[in-house]
Amino acid sequence: MTASPTASHAFDRAIALTAAGTNLFKGEVDDSFQNMVGPFGGVTAATLLNGALQHPERIGEPVSLTVNFAGPVQLGAFDLEAVPLRTNRSTQHWLLLQKQDGEVVTSATAFFATRRETWSEQQHEMPAAPAADSLPQLVRSERNWFRNYDFRYVSGLFDPSRSDSTEDADSETLLWTRDNPARPLDFASLTALGDVFAPRIFHRRQRFTPAGTVSLTHYFHADTEQLARAGDRHVLGHARATRMHNNYSDQVAHLWSDDGQLLLTTTQVAYFKE
């Protein structure tokens, strides 16, 4: 096998899989994307999607992906079962199970399809925002995974260290983001970028609390050609919550390429304490 142009990128190393039998891959979690407990969920989601992307029976491109974070992912080896549950003429449904020591730590389902050109329309316009290059890059290193992303906040920064730290009136964030160092966008990296928003409860209350995503769903509007057009430039992300109630909060978010095309609609439900 020849090395891909991005093979030396931390992201590609983190999601790498080795074929290990029928519907089975093996991988390794290192600490390069470490978050509070286990790796950044976006990289875990991208790793599971990669099980379908790398599978020899795969047809089409990702249209939807749901990832359930069932238990803490430990540093070290994992198995990834990637099972094509049903293959139709131009669509395919996947079950993906990440296991450590025989126990499920992450589960996912994915839907792939071969798309044809149809009548198309984008209903949700990109919010107005200053250009990414005109904004300062946030430098933060409390967690390993922050180093692998370039964040440029337009509004809604969660920063418990700021001197005027008070609750924010809403739960919204608008930011430009991309891999750091820059890396051409693809389905795996877009999957991870869809999970870069801090839990809405942190932002809303401007303080930490034990919290974490339990389930995440991506709808990919972009196809390979649109991802190629987005290149390695920043994407604009907007996230908000609609309700926080008794330990669980949702999040509804969208990511656009810098020319205003909606690439991803993503939702998640996150646990929070107290």
Add this chain to the structure above:
Amino acid sequence: MTASPTASHAFDRAIALTAAGTNLFKGEVDDSFQNMVGPFGGVTAATLLNGALQHPERIGEPVSLTVNFAGPVQLGAFDLEAVPLRTNRSTQHWLLLQKQDGEVVTSATAFFATRRETWSEQQHEMPAAPAADSLPQLVRSERNWFRNYDFRYVSGLFDPSRSDSTEDADSETLLWTRDNPARPLDFASLTALGDVFAPRIFHRRQRFTPAGTVSLTHYFHADTEQLARAGDRHVLGHARATRMHNNYSDQVAHLWSDDGQLLLTTTQVAYFKE
């Protein structure tokens, strides 16, 4: 077993399951909720959720559910495998597979949890709408499943038979709905109600086209107590699309009880032709 007060309701008959072994149920699809191809997807989703709800090892209440419509559900018998993938102290992750003739027709994952009282806040207010009782009930019988729901449209009706049928400027619908005849709201019926919106592409273009949901995700904000408070009254639903592109459209929707509490955030991706 004693009959539940709602056992004679068409909805309860449609989602009924019989235990058939470890992690296995059996059920039967009749034509009472028939849609264009197979039964109304909301009832299929509720049937899969019911596999976890009825399982003897289930803990807690539904927090999230993703259902993937892998192939046409035929009239007649099905098997439902309901597997608790991982059980933690107060949370539980499920895999649910509906099979006919040994083939997966629907797959799902669900996350259940025992909730505790926490700081809570609703960010997304209920849209203004006239009371359900002040609006006419839509009477339509082209599909069997329509008869089992009471629809009262505030705006955004898809009606290809109307004389001024033209494209609509947006993809939004606002409507009151409940079971018909009325039935106290629970997790299963809320699951089905979350899927009552016509495909956004029908509404946007005001014409039929081959179309159907391929994946649906629900986040349940309501707990049992809030569902009980909602009683058998109408819930208000709002749905919109954010992008339609090359065969696939998303939908982002919310359902509120009539006192303004957000019960459900729900998203889906639907196939459409041309």
